[in-house]
Structures are given as structure tokens and as C-alpha cells.
Amino acid sequence: MALKSGERVVVVGCGPVGMVLTLALYRKGIPVTLLERADGPIEDQRAAAIQPSSLEMLAELGVTDEIHERGLISPTFHYRDRVSGELVAEFDFSMLADMTAFPYVIQYEQFKLVETIIAEIGDTPDVEYRFSSEVTGIEQHADGATVSFKNQDGETETLRTPWVVGCDGFSSVVRQAAEIDFVGFTYPEKFVKIGSDFDFQEAGMAMCIRNFFSDPGEWCNLFKVNGYGPPGIWRTVFPVPADEPDEVCLSPEGIQGRLQKFFPKEGDYNIIYTGLYHVHQRVVETFHKGRILVAGDAAHVNNPIGGLGMNGGIHDAVALGDKLSRVIDGAPEDLLGLYSRQRHKAQMDGVQATSIANKKLMDSKDPAMRQEQLDAVRASSEDPVKARAYCLNASLFKSLDQANAVT
Ligand SMILES: Cc1cc2nc3c(=O)[nH]c(=O)nc-3n(C[C@H](O)[C@H](O)[C@H](O)COP(=O)(O)OP(=O)(O)OC[C@H]3O[C@@H](n4cnc5c(N)ncnc54)[C@H](O)[C@@H]3O)c2cc1C
Structure with missing residues (x-):
């Protein structure tokens, strides 16, 4: 169903996922209005690890040159036992060089990824940024949605759009407006990050980055x-x-x-x-309800051990950019149901399962269970076949295969 003259997709949230989606739609010639609550892109110091699978997607979108220039390339990562002081396991993504041009993580802060994408898009009428615009509600119709937001003057404005995508993070107003359940749990402890x-x-306190x-x-x-x-x-x-x-x-x-x-x-x-x-650890029951879609933290959250959350969101954005543009070009709307089912699978079997296991490896209290987990990760690092499987999972290539198996 082609866009009528003047119609635009509304993306809510100028975080990394909203910007990857905006770029993916822009590359397909789909005009976007982006609504962001803050008065400009946020200097968010959360995510930094961009996984090989995401680098492949970002390369397709044409933004990896600057990421290589400004980021830190890290093929290896280490598991250490603080109690014994020993190096338990070293994994090296270089072993994936036969299947990817990017056999490494690049440490590149998420706000820099947002900056890079905004610069890549440049000044174009196809992407309209509305900062200081806080979405407050959405009403769905058969052929679109009306998005209400508080504008830079504090007044309520509305925008009519055929499709609205919530990339508005954990507390997503878009997800709540669509009455989509966010299923999972919250850990009792918090995490502190210190730079x-x-x-x-x-x-000599670390042997890699x-x-x-x-x-x-x-x-x-x-x-x-x-x-x-x-x-x-x-x-x-x-x-x-x-x-x-x-x-x-x-x-x-x-x-x-x-x-x-x-x-x-x-x-x-x-x-x-x-x-x-x-x-x-939470995942939406569906990524698609009528004319409303969700991606990134609006759709799933996980503990940050392993550096997977934003990467899963980048995978959502690229999958949705492709499927939504095809629907707009006339493909059946079922494709958006497929987006939801595939990304749900990738989350549950990939990001959620791996991040939960990563946390257990870090904090298991039972000595026997702890030893068993450390022994298992050591054994994986020492066996080339198991090490490759470990790297495919940690880099989220496996989660993409899991998603693609869903029809
Ligand atoms: C300590 C820590 C470290 C992490 N490290 C990694 C890592 O190394 N790798 C990794 O993959 N992930 C990591 N993550 C997770 C990662 O930070 C998130 O998954 C990522 O920020 C999600 O991006 P997003 O664009 O979906 O949402 P966000 O980054 O949360 O962006 C949402 C945007 O929407 C805007 N917004 C919100 N509500 C509204 C509204 N009502 N109207 C308009 N705009 C709105 C916000 O202002 C914001 O700009 C880490 C998380 C933590 C806590």
C-alpha cells in the first residue's frame, strides 16, 4: 500500500535503534518524521559493543567507515575468575573470518552511532527531525494512526500517519498505547557503570579491552x-x-x-x-499491532553482560526497514507479522537466553554450579568446534539463523 502524497512513517525515539530504522527506510526512499522527547540526540553512555552481525548490517547501510575510524576494534574477549585470578577462557572472533568481513567487535558508544547516522543522512526533506517532541498517546484507525505529542512550545500536536514505530526505549509510550504486554522479570539488584x-x-589488570x-x-x-x-x-x-x-x-x-x-x-x-x-529481562508478546510496530528496548530488554541489547535492536531495525518498505511498496501486510515472529524468536532463543546465561556465569553462588559453568566455558574455548559455536552465538549470528528459520 503505497504512501499517499505527504504521508510519512513516524519513528518515535532518536536512540540507536530509531536512527538505524530511519536510515534503513531512507535508503528505501520512505519519508520519515522522527519524534524525540529530548532537545537533541542524547549523549547516552550505555552501549558500546557493536557485534560482527550488526557491523555487517551497518556496512550495508553505508556507515561502517566512520565506526572503524573512531571506534576500538576488539577481536578477543576474556572470561576471568576473580577468586582464583586465572584467565578461564579467551574467545577470538578472528575464527569467523571465513564467513564475515567483520570478525571483531567494535567498541563505539551508542551516541556516536547516532551521530554517525545523522551525519550520513545529512540534510534532506525525506527525514524530518522533531526534537523536544514527547509522544503522549496514539489512536489507531483502520488505515493508520494519530500520534499525539507535546511539542517544543509545550502544546499538544497530532500527526496522522499510516505507520508508527516505537523505538522509544524501555518505558515506551508507543508500546503502552498499543496495550502490548512486556513479559519477563526485573532483577532485584541494579548495575553501576563507572568510567x-x-x-x-x-x-596489568586486563589483557584485552x-x-x-x-x-x-x-x-x-x-x-x-x-x-x-x-x-x-x-x-x-x-x-x-x-x-x-x-x-x-x-x-x-x-x-x-x-x-x-x-x-x-x-x-x-x-x-x-x-x-x-x-x-x-523482558520481551513484548508481539512486535506488531495494527498500524503500530515496536523495535529495540521498546520491544525487549536484557542485562548488558555480553553487549547484546542494542545489537538485537539494530537487527530489529534492519529487518523492519526491509519488511515495512516492502509492505509500503505493495507486499502483503503479513510480512509485519513475520517481522514480529522472527524477532521474538531471535530474542527468546538468542539474546535473552544468552544474556541470562552470561549473568549466571558471572554471579553463581553455589560453588559446584559455579565450577561447572567455568569448566564449560573453558572447555568451549579449548575445542575449535565448540569455540566457533560459542563465537557464533556471542556475535548474534546464531540468533539471525534462529529468526530466519521462522516462516
Ligand atoms: C550499562 C549498560 C551497558 C550496555 N552496553 C551495551 C552494549 O555494549 N551493547 C549492546 O548491544 N547493548 C548494550 N546496552 C543496552 C543498550 O544501551 C540499549 O539496548 C539501547 O540503548 C537501546 O536503544 P534504543 O534506541 O532501542 O532505545 P534508547 O537508547 O533508550 O533510546 C530511546 C529514545 O527514545 C526517546 N524517547 C523515550 N520516550 C519518548 C517519548 N515518549 N517521545 C519521544 N521520544 C521518546 C528517548 O529520549 C531516547 O532518545 C547496555 C545497557 C546498559 C544499561
Whole structure:
């Protein structure tokens, strides 16, 4: 069903998923109006790991040159046992070089991905950005939807559109307006992220730039990003017990204490930023209801261990960009049901299952179970066939195969 003159797809949310979708639609010649609550793109310091499967998709969209120039390439990642101090397993995506041009993760902060895509799209009437525009409700009709939003002057405006896509994150108003259930659970603990310019690798505390330290008491993930330029920023992520008040966790003593307990050194760490996050495992019952679609965190959330959440959202955006543009060009609307079923499968069997297993590997308390998990990941790293299977899963290539098997 072709768009009539003046009609545009409405995308809600200028995060990485909203922008990948906007670019994918723009490449297909579909005009987009993008509504974003903030007064410009947000400098969001959450995601940084872009997986090989997502790099392939971003290359198709023509935005990987800048990601390579400004990001940090990381073929390997390490699992460490903090209790014994040993390196449990090293995985190397280089072993996937026979099947992908991108056998590595690139550490590239999500706000930079948004910047890159906005620059790539440039100034065009086909993409209209409406910042300071907070969506407050949606009414569905047989052939479209009316989106209500508070505009930059605080007035309520409406937009009529044949299709609206919610890329508006965990608290998605679009998902709620469509009355789509968000099924799953929330962990009792929060996660704190701490960014410091201390060089953990130079200090011998890390041997690569993507590290997962397992510990039944307090695990840690340790990564490097380029930040605002060399020498870069190291990010640690720790669990925060449910009964620890936020202000205690985020106080200078709380932040220094947490870092010093795990990585003792002389003198304070220089802290660049901190963030405290609720953590969930949830997936929508459907990604498609009438004229409303959802993608990214609006459709699924998971714990960040393994760097999968945004990547799953990029996969949604690319799949939806393709299927929605085909429907607009006249293909049956059933394709959008297929989008929903495929991305639901990729989430449940891929991202959700893997991120839940990753967290168990980090924080299992039972000594026998913990040892069993560490032994299993070590065995996978030492056997080339198992290591390849592990890398295919961790890079989300397997989740794409799982999705494509759904018809
Ligand atoms: C500590 C941490 C580390 C992480 N690391 C990784 C990683 O390395 N790799 C990875 O793949 N994932 C990671 N993630 C997950 C990742 O950050 C998210 O999956 C990703 O941000 C989702 O992108 P999105 O575009 O769907 O939503 P968001 O990034 O949340 O963007 C939503 C946008 O919608 C806007 N918005 C919200 N409501 C409205 C409204 N009503 N009207 C208009 N606009 C609205 C918001 O302002 C925002 O700009 C991490 C998460 C955490 C907490």
C-alpha cells in the first residue's frame, strides 16, 4: 500500500535503534518524521559493543567507515575468575573470518552511532527531525494512526500517519498505547557503570579491552571505549545489592571503594562518569499491532553482560526497514507479522537466553554450579568446534539463523 502524497512513517525515539530504522527506510526512499522527547540526540553512555552481525548490517547501510575510524576494534574477549585470578577462557572472533568481513567487535558508544547516522543522512526533506517532541498517546484507525505529542512550545500536536514505530526505549509510550504486554522479570539488584581514564591494561589488570570477571560475591565487567579521544575511557560494571541506597553507591566514597576493592591501586581513580541502572529481562508478546510496530528496548530488554541489547535492536531495525518498505511498496501486510515472529524468536532463543546465561556465569553462588559453568566455558574455548559455536552465538549470528528459520 503505497504512501499517499505527504504521508510519512513516524519513528518515535532518536536512540540507536530509531536512527538505524530511519536510515534503513531512507535508503528505501520512505519519508520519515522522527519524534524525540529530548532537545537533541542524547549523549547516552550505555552501549558500546557493536557485534560482527550488526557491523555487517551497518556496512550495508553505508556507515561502517566512520565506526572503524573512531571506534576500538576488539577481536578477543576474556572470561576471568576473580577468586582464583586465572584467565578461564579467551574467545577470538578472528575464527569467523571465513564467513564475515567483520570478525571483531567494535567498541563505539551508542551516541556516536547516532551521530554517525545523522551525519550520513545529512540534510534532506525525506527525514524530518522533531526534537523536544514527547509522544503522549496514539489512536489507531483502520488505515493508520494519530500520534499525539507535546511539542517544543509545550502544546499538544497530532500527526496522522499510516505507520508508527516505537523505538522509544524501555518505558515506551508507543508500546503502552498499543496495550502490548512486556513479559519477563526485573532483577532485584541494579548495575553501576563507572568510567575512568585509568589504564587497566597498562597496569596489568586486563589483557584485552573486553573482560568479564566472575565472582560469587561481586563480579565485574571491564571494557575500553575511545571516549572523547585517546587515551580513552575504561568502563567497569558492577552489581549493586538491592538494599544499597543509590546515593551511597554513587557517592565518591562508594565509587572509589567499589573500584579499589576489585582493582586496588595507590591513590584515587579519576572518574569521568557514572550511571546506575535497573536491569530487566523482558520481551513484548508481539512486535506488531495494527498500524503500530515496536523495535529495540521498546520491544525487549536484557542485562548488558555480553553487549547484546542494542545489537538485537539494530537487527530489529534492519529487518523492519526491509519488511515495512516492502509492505509500503505493495507486499502483503503479513510480512509485519513475520517481522514480529522472527524477532521474538531471535530474542527468546538468542539474546535473552544468552544474556541470562552470561549473568549466571558471572554471579553463581553455589560453588559446584559455579565450577561447572567455568569448566564449560573453558572447555568451549579449548575445542575449535565448540569455540566457533560459542563465537557464533556471542556475535548474534546464531540468533539471525534462529529468526530466519521462522516462516
Ligand atoms: C550499562 C549498560 C551497558 C550496555 N552496553 C551495551 C552494549 O555494549 N551493547 C549492546 O548491544 N547493548 C548494550 N546496552 C543496552 C543498550 O544501551 C540499549 O539496548 C539501547 O540503548 C537501546 O536503544 P534504543 O534506541 O532501542 O532505545 P534508547 O537508547 O533508550 O533510546 C530511546 C529514545 O527514545 C526517546 N524517547 C523515550 N520516550 C519518548 C517519548 N515518549 N517521545 C519521544 N521520544 C521518546 C528517548 O529520549 C531516547 O532518545 C547496555 C545497557 C546498559 C544499561
